[in-house]
Amino acid sequence: MLVSLAWSSLASRRKSVILTFLSLLISISVLLSVEHIRQQAKESFNRTISDVDMIVGAPSGQLNLLLYSVFRMGSPTSNINYKSYETLKGSSLVKWAIPISLGDSHRGFRVMGTNNSYFEHFKYGTKQPLTFNSGQPFKALFEAVIGSDVAKKLNYKIGQSVVIAHGIGNTSFTHHDNTPFIIKGILSPTGTPVDKTIHVSLNAIEAIHLSPAKQAKLLNNVDSVNTTPESITAVMLGLKSKFSTFKLQRDINNYKADRLMAVLPGVAMTELWQMMATVENLLRIIGILVLVSSLFGLSTMLLASMAQRKNEIAVLRVLGAGPSVIFSLVLVEALILVILASIAAAALLSLTLWLLGDWLGATYGLFLNANMLNIETLKVIAVITVAAIITSAIPAYEAYKNALHSSLGAKS
Numbered sequence: 001m002l003v004s005l006a007w008s009s010l011a012s013r014r015k016s017v018i019l020t021f022l023s024l025l026i027s028i029s030v031l032l033s034v035e036h037i038r039q040q041a042k043e044s045f046n047r048t049i050s051d052v053d054m055i056v057g058a059p060s061g062q063l064n065l066l067l068y069s070v071f072r073m074g075s076p077t078s079n080i081n082y083k084s085y086e087t088l089k090g091s092s093l094v095k096w097a098i099p100i101s102l103g104d105s106h107r108g109f110r111v112m113g114t115n116n117s118y119f120e121h122f123k124y125g126t127k128q129p130l131t132f133n134s135g136q137p138f139k140a141l142f143e144a145v146i147g148s149d150v151a152k153k154l155n156y157k158i159g160q161s162v163v164i165a166h167g168i169g170n171t172s173f174t175h176h177d178n179t180p181f182i183i184k185g186i187l188s189p190t191g192t193p194v195d196k197t198i199h200v201s202l203n204a205i206e207a208i209h210l211s212p213a214k215q216a217k218l219l220n221n222v223d224s225v226n227t228t229p230e231s232i233t234a235v236m237l238g239l240k241s242k243f244s245t246f247k248l249q250r251d252i253n254n255y256k257a258d259r260l261m262a263v264l265p266g267v268a269m270t271e272l273w274q275m276m277a278t279v280e281n282l283l284r285i286i287g288i289l290v291l292v293s294s295l296f297g298l299s300t301m302l303l304a305s306m307a308q309r310k311n312e313i314a315v316l317r318v319l320g321a322g323p324s325v326i327f328s329l330v331l332v333e334a335l336i337l338v339i340l341a342s343i344a345a346a347a348l349l350s351l352t353l354w355l356l357g358d359w360l361g362a363t364y365g366l367f368l369n370a371n372m373l374n375i376e377t378l379k380v381i382a383v384i385t386v387a388a389i390i391t392s393a394i395p396a397y398e399a400y401k402n403a404l405h406s407s408l409g410a411k412s
Helices: 003-014 014-046 062-070 084-088 117-121 148-153 203-206 212-220 242-255 265-304 310-318 323-364 375-411
Strands: 054-057 094-106 109-114 132-135 145-146 180-189 197-201 234-241 262-263
Touching: 003 014, 003 197, 003 212, 014 323, 014 375, 054 062, 054 145, 054 242, 054 265, 062 094, 062 234, 062 262, 062 265, 084 262, 094 180, 094 203, 094 265, 109 148, 148 180, 197 203, 197 310, 203 212, 234 242, 242 262, 242 310, 262 265, 265 375, 310 323, 323 375
Parallel strands: 109 197, 145 180
Antiparallel strands: 054 234, 054 262, 094 109, 094 234, 132 180, 145 197
């Protein structure tokens, strides 16, 4: 009954109600999008790497090591000796080791040197292994495996050749034209930087950087030149026991034969989010201010309508509605507007993310779930609803006073 009365009252003032609804829709959309994108971006980063206990590289700060080895962001300051990788691999505490060599690119996509242990042990998400959409891991020297985004954007197929460029910029003046790679495998999508990476062997990275004379000799006979690298960028480690993590980290950081630094991915990820906390809070504050502005706009609209509603309130009083019913009626009107605006905002954001999902993933590496029906969204809507009740209490109280006066006037 009360909802029906509130709906009829709103319909009688549809012009101002529509404007208030649009204002609420925009502000709630801003707040929901900030929270949803923040949560999804965090999940997207956290699912990039899984089941890797330690990352070892040259000393340059744990965040920098995490960014360039896992997210392919930034550049390594220096390399570590290949012998150090072999020593780590042979450690009794280490279950598996994945070497990484970075520094080259192909049409804006990073090229990563590694070996087949990468396809065997690297995991993402909830310990999901890499799988091949087509083809197989590289076996010969000049064979490559590409990520799904590389294949999709450049329209590459199995058997095509690619030429690697020196450096990691989108434009390079030095191309390794003498040593093209044949695509032997295309990985299934992972929603991680793996999709944007071209994988080749460590020996191939060494081979393309040989002197012209040695390279010519190598191309005649691949066994004539030793292509074992002298250095690599980093190593990902999986340990036999989690209890040995801190002991191995201490041993690596005190390693005398080479300058090494070992970081725990989870700890480095926490540091990354601590740095992002300021930006997160700033976005939240902006969203909250926009929402507060709209809620006061709602309150102002309801207050402004009080003068027009004196007759309506008087009729309701004659029909037996008490001041508390009038008070509740105004609150219900506000709740109808806020709940409808919240539902419309969630639907609008879901549609937008569904339409732009592929573009966001390809352009910014953000893989956002279009489903807005989650606990975080419901919490935000609950807070908005409570805030709407509080701000609407002012016009509701004004209506309550009008109802009392209307009653006194009737008695006199």
